[in-house]
Amino acid sequence: MKKVDILVAEIGSTTTLVNAITGIDTAAPALAGQGQAPTTVLDGDVTLGLSQAILELERQLGAPVAYREIVASSSAAGGLKMTVHGLVYDMTVKAAREAALGAGANIHWVTGGVLTEEDVATVARIRPNIILLAGGTDYGEKETVIDNAKCLAGLARSIPVIYAGNCAARQQVCSILANAGGAVTAVDNVYPRIDQLNVEPTRQVIHDVFEKHITEAPGMHKIRQMVGGRIIPTPGAVMRAARLLREAIGDLLVLDVGGATTDVHSVAEADPEIDSMLVSPEPLAKRTVEGDLGVYVNAGNVLALCDIAKLCERLSCRPEQLESLRTPVPVTSAEQEFARYLTETAVRTAVSRHAGNIEYVYGPVGRLAIARGKDLTGVKWIIGTGGALTRLAAGTAILAGVNAPQNSAALLPRNGQVLIDRNYVMAAAGLLADTYPEAALQLMKNSLAI
Incomplete structure (x- = not known):
């Protein structure tokens, strides 16, 4: 039996990698071994690829592996599909894109200004995992983001919305979406001032949504039962x-x-x-x-x-x-x-x-x-x-x-x-x-x- 402290699994779109770490609480941590196998999304269960990667690790080490805990990251279900809607493309929408990309989301549609019927139809066709609604610096123009909330209210019934815009419009935007039966999460403005980006609160919420999204990869719910902490x-x-x-x-x-x-x-x-x-x-x-x-x-x-x-x-x-x-x-x-x-x-x-x-x-x-x-x-x-x-x-x-x-x-x-x-x-x-x-x-x- 080979004892290690932690197994760290990376479940990718193509391959699944497992790292065995020893000495995690010491000044000399070390990579004891590494197993790799094809990710098995197409086989209907990503745990198959994880098990194969652990078997490959054990083959390298010449013994079964006993570990204290296992942690994991994943991109096996693909990145989150997101649409982003703000006031001025070069300002608010840019900030929203930074927050989305930094958290592992893939941007499929971006708009600036008042949403048109064609824009809303495009969002409906994309069927994003998240809609990110932003717009306006704090205490600045707010009518656009309020109008956009009304335009997206119907879609919000089935697609969660993150509101990261003008704080002065926050209560009204959230009321519009909630009254339509939608799930909305409000965070601090991604662009509170013209010269300031504030993307971390939005990134954190996107991480939370991703954690739920990755359970959609076949077999991922089993991995969630195996690992400690968040995937x-x-x-x-x-x-x-x-x-x-x-x-x-x-x-x-x-x-x-x-x-x-x-x-x-x-x-x-x-x-x-x-x-x-x-x-x-x-x-x-x-x-x-x-x-x-x-x-x-x-x-x-x-x-x-x-x-x-x-x-x-x-x-x-x-x-x-x-x-x-x-x-x-x-x-x-x-x-x-x-x-x-x-x-x-x-x-x-x-x-x-x-x-x-x-x-x-x-x-x-x-x-x-x-x-x-x-x-x-x-x-x-x-x-x-x-x-x-x-x-x-x-x-x-x-x-x-x-x-x-x-x-x-x-x-x-x-x-x-x-x-x-x-x-x-x-x-x-x-x-x-x-x-x-x-x-x-x-x-x-x-x-x-x-």
């Missing part, structure tokens, strides 16, 4: 890990390329000069999820961004042969080269969407430089986690390409150093961060060879 979104766990690590080593960028999505997490301060040029504030910790960029489930979307002729020449194959190279675990040299190309394309595309840029506009006093989006120029560390970047030999080279070319207007890292989460423990560390922060930090440092 949190895997992207949320990685963000927790990134925040903890940033306190120890400085500003960082974390990329997680998976089978279905590519997640980008940054925890970094803006350069003061660029900060003075920003047209709207950015959060210290930002996450974007690219639901169309995956190297297995969504490989077709990434291929659409590639130069197919160049790829086929590189692989010495015909276009119709590419599909045969798509696999969750690339083994042959051709499969690995194909996965490298997809991963490289996903990373480049996802980072370009996450990072801001400098633009030039002309006004009464001539040409002015303005900045939009997240400033990554001061990022010290570019970190790769997730199956693709930690398992491919080319992971370091792919991430080195994230640094900005000379004279680039993109607000990309200028001289970021690459670290690879070689033990694939960042999500696990994020799960441990609240209860065992010292152990979580040390596990990451060990994995990153810091």
Whole structure:
């Protein structure tokens, strides 16, 4: 019998990973072993994949495993589908998007201003798991968000609504939705002032909804009976890990390329000069999820961004042969080269969407430089986690390409150093961060060879 302190399970859309941790209460925590198996959503029970991953762990360790507790994160049911509705697209809606993406939700529809009948019909077709209603700074304009509450009242009977708008309209908005038979949760305004973002209260509520949502993955209710504490979104766990690590080593960028999505997490301060040029504030910790960029489930979307002729020449194959190279675990040299190309394309595309840029506009006093989006120029560390970047030999080279070319207007890292989460423990560390922060930090440092 092999005794360990904690098993940390990460139940992904493609694979299920189990980490066995020892020495959790000591100054020298260690990864004792790691088991991996395909996620078994399509088999109708995700516990099958978890059991297979534990069996693989026991095979590696050469003995059955006895553990004190098990904790878990999940993305097996897919991210939450969310629609976001605010007052001004570039302000309130932007803040709402930050809150949603930071908590593991996928944005399917965004509106600014008064909702139209067509907008409401679109929301009904999407059938989101959550509607996020925002709008107006505190004690500012409130008629728009009140009108939007009336428009969404019918849908609120079956779709929970989070209200994160003007506090002066809170009581009236909640009354409109509640009187229509809807479930509404009110939190602090995501954009209380023009120069302030306040996304954490909304993120927390989205986490709560996600915890209920993941029970929809077949067999997930059994896992909830097995684990201690909350099952949190895997992207949320990685963000927790990134925040903890940033306190120890400085500003960082974390990329997680998976089978279905590519997640980008940054925890970094803006350069003061660029900060003075920003047209709207950015959060210290930002996450974007690219639901169309995956190297297995969504490989077709990434291929659409590639130069197919160049790829086929590189692989010495015909276009119709590419599909045969798509696999969750690339083994042959051709499969690995194909996965490298997809991963490289996903990373480049996802980072370009996450990072801001400098633009030039002309006004009464001539040409002015303005900045939009997240400033990554001061990022010290570019970190790769997730199956693709930690398992491919080319992971370091792919991430080195994230640094900005000379004279680039993109607000990309200028001289970021690459670290690879070689033990694939960042999500696990994020799960441990609240209860065992010292152990979580040390596990990451060990994995990153810091």
